[in-house]
Amino acid sequence: MTRRFRVAIAGCGKIAVRHVEACLLSPQVELVALVDPTLERASELAGKFGIDPGLFANLEKVLGNVDGVIIAAPNNFHRSLAIQCAAAGVHVLIEKPIAGSSEDSDAICAAHEKSGTVCAVGFVTRFRDNNRQMYQLIKSGYFGEVEEFAYQFGSRGGWAPLSAYNLDKHATGGGVVVVTGSHFLDRMLHWFGEPDDCGMWSDAQGGPEANALTCFRFQRGESSIFGSARFSKSVALAPRFVMRTSQGIVLLEDTPNARIQFSPAGSPVDLSVNLNEKNDNIFRAQIEDFATACLSGGPPAVSGREAARSVFLTEQLYERCHPLDEAPRSGRLEQRSVIHD
């Protein structure tokens, strides 16, 4: 009988609940330890599920007994924890974003490349069937040439981590663009590649922004794809992605089971998402993808290097940030500001 992949979870805040659930659902994975400097949180989390893993205040004592660590601590702890794991030859699945800065992202990736361990990043929405299908259909040219897209996601607040670090932009690496927007930025990079220009308009006034409009331009030969994404933590915006292509309009409500709607020449056609039973719980799909990558030596769905691209893009956006009331009504970049790596 094959031994199960042994994991520990470092950081027992709210998102860790989803990871514990995923580990318990998966026959491939065994949850052996919960780690949190506040041991009561680890204990409460174990109690919530009626499980009895080892409970530890620091990672050091765990590393000899696990194959991988899910790093679910605040963003500013990702670097030290991930590098500690790499030094011990332990694979990591890091909650998104990989880190709060490109420098930290590079250090994490370099450490795992050196040790030959897997560094995967938890952009869990990549595991939704509708997002996977969207990627395949864009790449195959099914919708025609993409001309323009717009995305929005907003809620009146919401997620409140136990450590309350979400409002500390030094701990997260930014505001709503990082906390909410990084999922879409990752998908956008996956679908369209790296943009040639970008810009951002936000309502930050010394703290982390609560509202932001981000705009992108992707050069495609002589023409361009113009894209925009609006994120909010103070206003409810129906989560939605709409794309105009040479063949029509593509719409995807940004919810787990939404179907892609394609309206070629104004005639609505429902595209069915091929549901994969395994993906009923995307956190389970994610941890199994991670375990498979670690055991097979193949790449995870989202590698550290791939995830680092969204961190770099976020930094570019913050460098090009202007007041929200100066945002272009066209939703298009008016001045060229080419991104240089």
Place this chain on the structure above:
Amino acid sequence: MTRVAIFGASGFVGSTLAEELMADGVDVRCMIHSTGNAWRLARHGIDLKICDLMDIESIRTALSGCSHVVNCSRGKGNVMVDGFRNLLTACREIQPHRFVHISSVAVYGEVFDSDCISEDHPTRPEHGSYGWKKLQQDQMLMKEAQRGLPAVAICPPNISGPYSMFCDEICNNLRSGSFAFVDQGRFPCSLVDVGNLVQAIRLGLEADVVDGRRVFVCDQPTETWHRIATALARIVGVTEDIPNVSSDEAKRRVAALTAPSGSTRKTIGHLVSSEVRASLRKDPYIGKLEKLAVGWAKRLPAAIQDRLRDDVRHIKPAQNSNRSLSVRLMAQQIRNISYDNSLARDCLGYQPRIDFQSSIASFERFAELHWGLGSSPFQLLNAHS
């Protein structure tokens, strides 16, 4: 004012108040329950204090050095009542110069003796409702004022202006086609612009008449639902006719939604439910009765108890016969009530500065900034949904 403590600072009213006071250079201490909803304030880079109203020590710490207190907090379950009691207890100790509490017109319930009421109208909220909890707060405040706390309860109706959830709800319903006028929107809809409400709160922080009384703060003249919905329809680009139902039809739909049928089985099921019992036993008298009743119910066989509990969990709101129209907004229309704000004018010197047109214009500007209203991405996102 040396320092103003705002409890519930991350909410709609609390955030607007905090932003306005900070813009005027007033020293503000913003108390929040959790960081989840505090982004609007956090963007200013200010220090936010997490304060649990159920923990009186947390309140004492928060109030340290504060001369004025504003309570905009809400809360689930017993927080609104027990938490507010804790807040008043702590204020008794620090003796602030002024205490302004945000009450609600919900304290009056749904039955009115006339179509324009003043503050002394009988309060008849449904037991256990939001309005009932706000009424408990008002009564506690009045008692504390009699003991010497200089306090006033500001009582707003629906609030308009930037970040207005009321306007947002109507806009969403208009866009989805689920908003309907009742009797062509002829009924009054009392509103106060959030800027006017903040003005009233600030007046309350300096008022002479501070005996804990409740004061209506609303804009005048009272608008009709027709004026409000048509103004918002223009903003969101709804050009087709807004549906209409008669008041009789609206009353029928509201009654169907709010009157669940009772049964002995359900009643016993409620008694067995731990959630219901937890709430009931907070009242000492009901608590004694509850013990007796639960004792009886607990003598039932375990299988029957389990079945009864399941029945409670499966109780669902009555189905609306026409799901596409918002019955909630119909219920608001048929309340057919407006509020006399002369006490606010006389006692606080309240003179609303922002009229209806300006309030709608500021909401439109807010929507342009935060929804991207009118921009190309907004059109792309919304034209095809």
